[in-house]
Amino acid sequence: MLGNWMVTQPRRNAELTRRRILDAATREFAAKGLAGARVDAIARASRANKRMIYQYYGNKEGLYVAVLEATYARFRGRERTLRLAELDPVEAMRRLVLFNLDYCHAHPEFISILNNENLHRARHLKRAKSVPPLHATLTETIGAILERGGANGAFRSGIDPMRFYIALASLGYFYHSNRHTLSAIFRTDLARTATWRAYRDEAVAMVLRHLVPERGVDRPRGRGIK
Amino acid sequence: MLGNWMVTQPRRNAELTRRRILDAATREFAAKGLAGARVDAIARASRANKRMIYQYYGNKEGLYVAVLEATYARFRGRERTLRLAELDPVEAMRRLVLFNLDYCHAHPEFISILNNENLHRARHLKRAKSVPPLHATLTETIGAILERGGANGAFRSGIDPMRFYIALASLGYFYHSNRHTLSAIFRTDLARTATWRAYRDEAVAMVLRHLVPERGVDRPRGRGIK
Amino acid sequence: MLGNWMVTQPRRNAELTRRRILDAATREFAAKGLAGARVDAIARASRANKRMIYQYYGNKEGLYVAVLEATYARFRGRERTLRLAELDPVEAMRRLVLFNLDYCHAHPEFISILNNENLHRARHLKRAKSVPPLHATLTETIGAILERGGANGAFRSGIDPMRFYIALASLGYFYHSNRHTLSAIFRTDLARTATWRAYRDEAVAMVLRHLVPERGVDRPRGRGIK
Amino acid sequence: MLGNWMVTQPRRNAELTRRRILDAATREFAAKGLAGARVDAIARASRANKRMIYQYYGNKEGLYVAVLEATYARFRGRERTLRLAELDPVEAMRRLVLFNLDYCHAHPEFISILNNENLHRARHLKRAKSVPPLHATLTETIGAILERGGANGAFRSGIDPMRFYIALASLGYFYHSNRHTLSAIFRTDLARTATWRAYRDEAVAMVLRHLVPERGVDRPRGRGIK
DNA sequence: TATGAATGAGCCTTCATTCAT
DNA sequence: AATGAATGAAGGCTCATTCAT
Numbered sequence: 004m005l006g007n008w009m010v011t012q013p014r015r016n017a018e019l020t021r022r023r024i025l026d027a028a029t030r031e032f033a034a035k036g037l038a039g040a041r042v043d044a045i046a047r048a049s050r051a052n053k054r055m056i057y058q059y060y061g062n063k064e065g066l067y068v069a070v071l072e073a074t075y076a077r078f079r080g081r082e083r084t085l086r087l088a089e090l091d092p093v094e095a096m097r098r099l100v101l102f103n104l105d106y107c108h109a110h111p112e113f114i115s116i117l118n119n120e121n122l123h124r125a126r127h128l129k130r131a132k133s134v135p136p137l138h139a140t141l142t143e144t145i146g147a148i149l150e151r152g153g154a155n156g157a158f159r160s161g162i163d164p165m166r167f168y169i170a171l172a173s174l175g176y177f178y179h180s181n182r183h184t185l186s187a188i189f190r191t192d193l194a195r196t197a198t199w200r201a202y203r204d205e206a207v208a209m210v211l212r213h214l215v216p217e218r219g220v221d222r223p224r225g226r227g228i229k
Numbered sequence: 230m231l232g233n234w235m236v237t238q239p240r241r242n243a244e245l246t247r248r249r250i251l252d253a254a255t256r257e258f259a260a261k262g263l264a265g266a267r268v269d270a271i272a273r274a275s276r277a278n279k280r281m282i283y284q285y286y287g288n289k290e291g292l293y294v295a296v297l298e299a300t301y302a303r304f305r306g307r308e309r310t311l312r313l314a315e316l317d318p319v320e321a322m323r324r325l326v327l328f329n330l331d332y333c334h335a336h337p338e339f340i341s342i343l344n345n346e347n348l349h350r351a352r353h354l355k356r357a358k359s360v361p362p363l364h365a366t367l368t369e370t371i372g373a374i375l376e377r378g379g380a381n382g383a384f385r386s387g388i389d390p391m392r393f394y395i396a397l398a399s400l401g402y403f404y405h406s407n408r409h410t411l412s413a414i415f416r417t418d419l420a421r422t423a424t425w426r427a428y429r430d431e432a433v434a435m436v437l438r439h440l441v442p443e444r445g446v447d448r449p450r451g452r453g454i455k
Numbered sequence: 456m457l458g459n460w461m462v463t464q465p466r467r468n469a470e471l472t473r474r475r476i477l478d479a480a481t482r483e484f485a486a487k488g489l490a491g492a493r494v495d496a497i498a499r500a501s502r503a504n505k506r507m508i509y510q511y512y513g514n515k516e517g518l519y520v521a522v523l524e525a526t527y528a529r530f531r532g533r534e535r536t537l538r539l540a541e542l543d544p545v546e547a548m549r550r551l552v553l554f555n556l557d558y559c560h561a562h563p564e565f566i567s568i569l570n571n572e573n574l575h576r577a578r579h580l581k582r583a584k585s586v587p588p589l590h591a592t593l594t595e596t597i598g599a600i601l602e603r604g605g606a607n608g609a610f611r612s613g614i615d616p617m618r619f620y621i622a623l624a625s626l627g628y629f630y631h632s633n634r635h636t637l638s639a640i641f642r643t644d645l646a647r648t649a650t651w652r653a654y655r656d657e658a659v660a661m662v663l664r665h666l667v668p669e670r671g672v673d674r675p676r677g678r679g680i681k
Numbered sequence: 682m683l684g685n686w687m688v689t690q691p692r693r694n695a696e697l698t699r700r701r702i703l704d705a706a707t708r709e710f711a712a713k714g715l716a717g718a719r720v721d722a723i724a725r726a727s728r729a730n731k732r733m734i735y736q737y738y739g740n741k742e743g744l745y746v747a748v749l750e751a752t753y754a755r756f757r758g759r760e761r762t763l764r765l766a767e768l769d770p771v772e773a774m775r776r777l778v779l780f781n782l783d784y785c786h787a788h789p790e791f792i793s794i795l796n797n798e799n800l801h802r803a804r805h806l807k808r809a810k811s812v813p814p815l816h817a818t819l820t821e822t823i824g825a826i827l828e829r830g831g832a833n834g835a836f837r838s839g840i841d842p843m844r845f846y847i848a849l850a851s852l853g854y855f856y857h858s859n860r861h862t863l864s865a866i867f868r869t870d871l872a873r874t875a876t877w878r879a880y881r882d883e884a885v886a887m888v889l890r891h892l893v894p895e896r897g898v899d900r901p902r903g904r905g906i907k
Numbered sequence: 908t909a910t911g912a913a914t915g916a917g918c919c920t921t922c923a924t925t926c927a928t
Numbered sequence: 929a930a931t932g933a934a935t936g937a938a939g940g941c942t943c944a945t946t947c948a949t
Contacts, residue, residue, distance in 0.1 A: 490713065567800060580861075
């Protein structure tokens, strides 16, 4: 008996099971949506059993909320590593756009989960306590870069951070969220690396170009306007 | 009263019933997705009964395919009324962008249905015989405008029609497809008309600006920039 | 207008439709049983429509009863053409056995319909007014042959007509009613003509042999036995 | 009371539930056929619930196949207890015939299930992996008895085992499979014990008589017949 | 903590039958 | 006489969830 417990399952097994369930659930919800996902499938894929799921997450919807929170946390967590405040405004913007494009490319489950949540009119997102803090400083961060760029003449002034962010985000998101229908419509395969790279470059250019000051407008001309 | 009965719809009208079912189904699939939609709900909402649905559309999936086809047909049908070929390139582009933005705004079901179809990896779209012809000339149409603009100096040259169209389409699509999560994140309501109008204008500007030739590149300007 | 009605459908169309429905129903009930048969399928196969079926036969069960009656009528009708009373007893019996064997071979629907009716414990047969008269003289007919044979020394005496008829009928019926499972079990194909012929000959022999008087029993042989 | 609880069936017992479902299903399929049987009725009768049926047997057809296999297994299992090889040929045959007759009498579900399976052209039987082995030695067993009987002069020679077995089996099978229609036709009740006994004796006699060598053929007898 | 067994509600689908023309 | 449209009831099957061990 003595010392035997060390040989048996490690004590953090519970935490591990939770995690395995969450991962499997993320895949299942991303692949099938909330209504299409099967609790059985999640139990099987996570090598846990259904009772555990209910133990840890209450019910299917609770599990879905947990998946949603984790999905947002991963995304914003990565975004925060960009350290945009430390960069030159143009460089910061380029990095932000690229991050958005690349994240959508690398994380199809992010797209799927968000699409599904929008189908449900963000009902679960509103229940997710951990999400709002993640975005608390987002507008400010973007706004600060835009202002710095405006101040040093790199950007036009008067650009609204939220509107700009939405436009910026849309470019990578849509390409991937709609890649199956678009591929069918254009009779090509958007998943091909070359196709994606070309689009990505164009998207970056498009966003940055949008920030460039108008010729002879933002570059003060004598006494000011009016 | 007299002669009035001829005007009222006959109790038995196959075409009308088909149509009522299709309309109700479009709403239900848009609101709940394929898996979440209930055949019962569609029967009730269409004032038909379940048996009729199976009579006319085979099964739930067949009905979904029909909805998908009708949804695409409406969209491309409207798009074709723009008569872009007859317009000045810049004006044509502005109209195309505006159409895309406004259609997404006016037709939330278009967004939902497409999102759902992408969840299913366009499986049903590939079965929909009537869809490919709708897009047969899309790339050519865009390409022709871009070329005309390139020829008269209004646009940069070398822009790929498909990439450009995807970028263009993404701006309105994403705003609406993700309006619920974005509204939650930014603690605002993207459905407000003013918010939408402001975004819309910026999106138009962004796309058109992207087409404008580079200073000193397409139109050489003395010394050049360093 | 004049004389035109001759060109249109013949007046006996109704009778023809009834008949087409009955034939199609016989095939459907034989192939699928009462529960498995589909009114739709019968309507389609008879090139009539469902309303006609209900017009002529009341409902599915009424149609089934009609099929049952027609099936028995055909069988006994053919049997009556054998004119057994006019034949030598041995020849009459041979002919009766052969008829039973061959009818089962030629009319699989007879087997199927009867099997199905037995599944229903002859519930519909009891409702079928036209059937009892068909069998009114069956026992007497068999009994008469047996008696004639007994009298002229060709058959043993004391054979019960009903028991004998059942045994006789079983040989052809079972071979065909169970030909699919038997074919699977014996890994052969009972539908092959040669296989059937060989069985048929043996069955005839078996029945006739059964009628032959015992040696030294029915034909007293000197002083008694042993 | 003490220790008694170990003996009572546990509330959760998969094997028992499986068995209860199978038994109830056998009764239902025998009474109504595959198409007429109701999964609901089986669930109710087995004191299980529908979900369990699908858990254990996949679907209605899977359950039906299981019933079919169990039905054949019971029959052949009993048959194998006859130990025919150890008996005198005549006695062995008598026992085999009696067994067949009595089994059909005692197991109406055997008849019904087989009839139904033949309606489906043995489609499910072919799927039933466990059935072919049950019959692997059937022909050989019968053949061996016939040969032994031929060798010691008790039987005619040249009798084909399969044909003989089919004829033998038909006698009991048909009487019971068609007892409802036959009872109606002959206006008697074949279920009455006396009626059955009398038939049974005659059937045994018929089969055994068929095996007896011909007079003056197998055992040459002076002048011969003309 | 972990798990196989069990369940009731509900979903998609089908069917026999009737209505309106 | 004939037909396409319509319907309510029910059947097979699935799912999220809970029970008993």
